[in-house]
Amino acid sequence: MLNKKTKVKGEILHIEDNGLGCMQVKKDKVYVKQVLVGELVEATITKKIKDGYIADLLKVVKPSSIRTKVKCQYFTRCGSCSYLHMLYPFELKMKTDQVKKLVEQYRLPLQVSNCEGMKEPYAYRNKLILSFGKNRKNEVVSGFYEPYSHKLVNIGSCLLHDKKTNDLFTHMKECVKKCRIDVYDEATKRGFLKHIQVRENQKGEFLVTIVVADTEFKGKKKFLDMLLDGHPEIVSVVQNINNRHTVVVLGNQEIVMYGKGYIEDTLCGLTFRISSKSFYQINHEQCEKLYTKALSMLKLKGNETVVDTYSGIGTISLLLAKQAKKVYGVEINAQAVKDANVNKELNDIKNVEFVCSDSGEYMQRLARVKQPIDVVVMDPARDGADKNFIDALLSLKPKHILYISCNPETQMRDIKQMSRTYGCKRVELFDMFPRTSHVEAVVLLSRKDIE
Known part of the structure; x- marks a missing residue:
């Protein structure tokens, strides 16, 4: 039995399909993030799971020859990527x-x-979901979740999105801050703004979906004007109402705030209309x-x-x-x-x-x-x-x-x-x-x- 915060050391035997490295500590399996096969690592136990334990990486004592410098400052906490520390040919x-x-x-x-x-295995995603919440100091945070948790990592940009999306990313966060939009707090189940979803087509046009907990949007005009200012690539904005207390991002009701409520994209020579809820490969x-x-x-x-x-x-x-x-x-x-x-x-x-x-x-x-x-x-x-x-x-x-x-x-x-x-x-x-x-x-x- 390993207790939380226990420090362990061992060799990574293999990588699971979910990207976690597995090492054996006596009779227990310990799964560690951001490691490679053959590496000798030190880690701290954070969570008990069905077939072992999850641990945070403390130190790579003996690194693999296929380890590479990580370009993302959020990699150790963000749950979006698994293999930024690995040379891409070896990932394949x-x-x-x-x-x-x-x-x-x-x-x-x-x-x-x-x-x-x-x-070039970066800047490929055509869909962004930016989540909003509050930290323990009641400060607004926005970004992506840590793996195996609902704790938000406050992120400024993402390597998997192009420059235009990252610029819009920053702009949207500023709009929320300047308009003093009340963000949703998962702990208290109170608040208004939950997520902002952005979809991009091959022309570089954006459909922005504001996911909120209520139909009444105080300061809607000010927020919309500020969002659109200097960003002609935003061709439509939709308000999506999700008043459920679940992990599901989008609700069933929508109000078109600006534009047609959709964008169109070309794929394999055909044209497809994409709305906020459409399943479309990223x-x-x-x-x-x-x-x-x-x-x-x-x-x-x-x-x-x-x-x-x-x-x-x-x-x-x-x-x-x-x-x-x-x-x-x-x-x-x-x-x-x-x-x-x-x-x-x-x-x-x-x-x-x-x-x-x-x-x-x-x-x-x-x-x-x-x-x-x-x-x-x-x-x-x-x-x-x-x-x-x-x-x-x-x-x-x-x-x-x-x-x-x-x-x-x-x-x-x-x-x-x-x-x-x-x-x-x-x-x-x-x-x-x-x-x-x-x-x-x-x-x-x-x-x-x-x-």
Whole structure:
């Protein structure tokens, strides 16, 4: 049993998928942030978890040869990045190796591609969520959360965002301060301003969403005028009302304060309308690489019927429509389906139909009527597909399944469940979130009786 604030010393044996380094202290596993395999480190126990302890790094006694100087002054406290202390080529190799281990663990006949990285793994994020709160001295702080906590790190800029976003970052904080906007305090559950979300398109235009606890916005005009002053790149501002005391950022009600309430972006030659709640990949450059590769893997001939599950605002569905006979996009979020239909009209695409439904339930309905489907595309959340979805998929028996995932562990678990009926040969990896522990994986599964 290790107590809080106990100092420990040991060698880092491996890096977990979440970016934490693991060392053994007698019979206990201790997980340390910002370390590398083979390093001898000293750390302080901060938290007991199910399978060991979390510890803060005190000192690297023996550094790894792949350790590099960290460019961010907030890295030791901020939870946004995991690998700023590692040379980027080794980050890509580590992500590749982690997926190889999963493939071996699930005994799948998959060749793992080298993770496709970026030439410059910074300034890639097109979405910022700036959170507001108060510290113990009742002072306003704004920035990102520490890992495994709801303690805010007061941040001035972020390496994962471009200069325009960081300049706006600073400007928004000044506006809040000068207008004396009352910020929300998680401890007391009181206050007004919770978050500010910023979305940027390829033109450098911004949609700013002010997330607050009430519809009444005192000093709204002054704040809006100050926010817009000298920043013509802000094309729309939305007030989002979230009066729930939860970790969910956005509420259901919105009021457009300025502009149209959305921005438009171009992805793989198509135009997409993006509102505050739209699911849209945060790394434009890597997203185009991923989608281009994923569609090429399918080798569609133009006579196929495709079901795109978890379809969001229709990005993949609309790209598929250029190559397939008919596409059905299935999404449970009503607002996302509304956005998808708008995007369908924007791009004048006729052979797509968007359905508001749980993907698993929709698949079950198709299976019951024995609807012939050639291809199913699935891009679920990190938890992967549930049993109902997998059962319906196996009953429907499409010729091919394209599985895109931001969590290779649940992806491999799901593929294993389908392995009696479907074969697969290769997993393609893309570094959608450089300097973090996440990686995106794409696998094409084909029915064994037609391979």
